[in-house]
Amino acid sequence: MAKSSTSVKNIFLRFSSIRKSKKKTFEINDTKIPLMPCTVSQITDYIQTDKLKEAYLNLLSMRLELQKELKAPPTNQVNKEADVNNLFVTLRNKMSVIVRNSSALPSCNKELLVYVAHIILEEEKRQGEPGAVPGWREAWRDAVRDGVRDALKKVHLDRREQNASWLAVHLGLLGKAVVEDLERVKTELLSSYPADFNVFETYVSCHHEAVGEHLKRLLVEVTELKDYHALLDFIIHRYPSDPRDKQRILIVEEDLLNNIKTSYSHCQMDDFKSALENIIITEKEVWTMKKSPDRTDDGFLTSKTYMSICQLIASYADNLEEIDENLRKSVVHFCLEELNSFHTRFEEEFLQHTRSLLTSDLLDCCLWVEYHISYINCFNSLKENMPFYRENFSAQVEQLEKDVDGLIQRLSQTLIKHFETDIKPYMDGMMTKKWLKTNGDFKEVTCRIENYRGLCKSMRAPSAQVFVNDVHYYVAREYVSQLMKKKYSCKKTKSEDAAVKLREQWNELKKLFEDMGSSLNWLYPLGDYLSDIIGMENERKIKDLLIPLVSNYPDISKKQLSAVLYFRDNGFSLEKHNVINQFTVLKRDAGNTNHDRSFFTDILS
Template sequence: MELDPRTVTSEPASPTSSAGEEKMEITSELSSPTSHSRDSGFFGSIRRLSTWKSKQSPNKESGKEDTGTWKGKGLLRSFRSYEKNKTTICDGVEKIGENKEAEPIQGKPLSVMEINELIQKRQLLEAFASIKLLEDETISERNAEKYKDNPQELLRKSKDVNFLYNSIANAIQSIVEETLEASTVEETMLTSIVTLIAHEEAAHPNTDKAVHPGSDLLGRPRKWREMWREAINESAKKRVLKAPMASKEEDSSWLDLHLNFLQKLLREDLLKIKLSVKKCYPEEYQVCDTYVEAFHKAIASHLQHLCQRLLDFNELYTLLNWVANTYHSELFLGHPDLKPEVKTENLSLLLTPADWDKLKNNYIASAKEKIKSYFGNILRLEVTEKWEKEVHSEVEENLYHALLSFDIQTIIGEHMKLSGAISRSLETKMLELCMTELLEFIPRFEKEFEKAWSTAQDSPIFAPYVVAYINSFHDLMSGLETEFEVDTEELQKILAALTRNFTNIFLTKLKTKTQELLREVHRYVVKEYITQVIKHRWRMNRETRQEVSKKMDLEARIFHNTLIDQGSDSDWLVPAIHHIAKIIKEKKKDKIKVYVKKLCQNYPDIRKDHILAILARRGLGRTRRAAILRQVCHVLESSSGGEGNTLFAEIDVPVVICCF
């Protein structure tokens, strides 16, 4: 690319020279940074920048050197010095020798605006050459104390130089950051940056120059190589943040998807660096290592921000697993296509030990609720799908069996496997957590079982369930000892208590069932005894009534005591036969009426025909029976009519036939 020819008036060669002005035409072009010609490099750029046409002063003798600002010998000496100290590297990128300082070239630099235009067009080598001229000119004028009486002018020119150097630095930064954004790599631009950095380092080798007030940056190193590294760091940060990340509301697997996008994007970037970017730089730049380190720092910072979020159990595991198992694997930095240029051996930890431990602790804390919910689901399914539906227990090898042990061991095993893939310490913590939750779950299971079955009606599946759960918990303890090498001392105590409690529930249930049977037997005996008493038709005299009454009391006492001793608690049946026996033997009608009232009060389900039958068995006539019945009728009407225990309601009354 060529600049339009310009005419620049040079300064007088000396105060005594003629006033004639020299005209020179400047034709500049941006040379290829890969050129190996004599015109490459910093001073080559200056040589290409200007082609001078100068006129000899009429006052000068033939053969004398032009004493103008651009001195031929100085220019040639500069080129010779540059040629001696340069080495060709990396596809034509030139390195300026570090041991010899290039001689300054004198000349008229472009204006600040013109230099800035070159920078905007990214003709950076030409721009740098002219900035260096401006800097050298300012330094020379400062050393000559030209601005002794006008320090503001020196400050202005120094700021111009600093502004232009910073503009080039910004351009370098933009080019570096755009390298990974663009679809193709501009190799020419990257190699020109290397040349530019080399020229700057050669032009400013001395860091110990005295600092002058108002111009302390003149002639000092610009540290563009460090700035280049910072640009790579910024580029890496932007690339990391470019990975798509959905919200949790949009996709529950947002973190897993984001990390997959991230590793795919950066893996492609690293492959691009290996194949297209690396060859644009000399070996000393260690481009691949620099980019890998930059990506590593950017990812570490990004993960720090992710860790600050409120992550659930699955998200915490996704992050832990990605750091521990994916980051260095063939899925990302260890991908075969990236080898051998991408090395990870010397990378620092992606997360600090403190952050890593915090992430693991958060995972364990979240797992606590997860494990508790899993065990809770086991209990809920037992209640709703088995107990409430009265599903029969499984039978395995002629033994009642429950899947409880298998389900619990599966939960523990799966979580230990996942945690062990991250770290051994996390696996140990997970096992400890599972055991803690198991020791809490078993008493909770026991309580729910007791609640469900202690008050339930008799069921044929109750006893099989008791046996099945005792067998299952025994299998669980054995499995934990053999498969997970767990100390089951505390578990054994809890299971021993559970076994005792289940056994007691079973025996209580059995006792309750036996007691119910005894109650029914007791009621049946009394009912049948009374039925036999009131259905007989023979007449009895006074002595016979006394004997019958006495016998009834004795027999009633015998079978009452026998059944109560066996476990019957039906004490309410005891008075019935004794009341009837007293009615049969009693002579006085008023006392008979009292016994009848007591009978009605103790057994509300008794009916009028029962009373008439008992009075008939006493031998009373119809008139007297009717009279007594009328007198106790209000007692019958005030009774509950059969609520609660029943006895007489199931006794059939015989037809009473009286002969007068």
């Protein structure tokens, strides 16, 4: 394709410097024109047998007779004038056939073209004379155009059902035919005409017109994106406009080019919508068949969804990069905007088709979690590819990133809610008499955290960090909130046992979340502070433990501290009263100092 395109362009450039041939003619003067013209029948025979010189000289003789008779009294002038006109029209038609065939046939009688050119020039000189017929040069150009049309109609064209590349193949042959036609104009036809016929320019113009008409007919048959692209590639790469010399360059009319671009754009829109719909259909099959998600080489769960989308948009952009920049931008703009509605539809379908996995066995529940993680990773990867388009589509990219962030957040929150629902029954068993004697509920909690620890290793940053922190925060908050519910109060030495158990379990949770990569380090000291308060044998010394607690967790309330003291021992004592008073002083001295994080505020008490 590229080679043919170069040939077309080069032939234009070579022909721009062609030296015009010397004028060839046959002499016409009064001594050469017969005194008595042949009969109408004989002149007609001359025309039909390509004897242009004889026919034309006799026609000139008939015209001279007619002109003499017009000066004399009227006789049969009307009939003779009709005969002259009809014969000249017949001659002109015959010359058109010769010119037309010279374009369409591999070889022709070049001497006839010499006669054709001279007759046209002679008749142009005689315009306005009695018996003169107009339109000779126009008829010649029409014949050139018709001959070019005939030649292009012979270019082979497969039916679409025969060959998927029917149009690309045809356009390649069409380009080759144009090159060969113009080469033949140079080598065989140019020398037969005088310079003022502008033969090469006329043939270029007629090829342009014929190709444009041909492309319009082809456009009606085009329905696929690849074929619209083939048309644009053919037009833009084979017929580049050159404002410096428009006469020597084939230029497809702007309306046709815009029509093809519009059709391409509409087809691309439909193609992209269809591709997005196919992605959802493909993913539905994954959910229905309960197929495990793919994994990357480094172990992250993933889906090919984002790759399909990114590759599709990139392919659209690449295909148009050397075709038309404005069309390229229009296509990418549409794709980026269409992704917003796709995400909404994808989320709806995903939630609808995977909900049943949660009501099945443990393996299905794990698969449900894996699906969520794979799509969190998938859409993070999609978002990472968007900055490439930010320069030209900042508004669309900004909106898309916002929508993707929202989708990722909702997927993550769905996982968090599932985790919360899963461990809440076991959390509710904490800080009770049973809890003090057994570890069953706590083991169930840590078992589920362990499961999520493995799954979190399959989640990519930055979502993995956010997710781990959310899980850590929820577990810490739920664990501590059990102290606030006053479900149990220790007696005598039981408070020391409870303090030891709380510290051990808190440290176990700490190790789990450290291993998971939680960045909420500020939560870790809290377990020690609470254990110290609960296990402190001397109530007077509890006041000293309040300073670091209030300093690091200033949102703890009087009611919440009272609940911790109740868990330690629900009996009233003066020292407990003094502890509360000391806490009140510390909170007052701290005032309304802003703190960059909260914890106890989120605990319902």
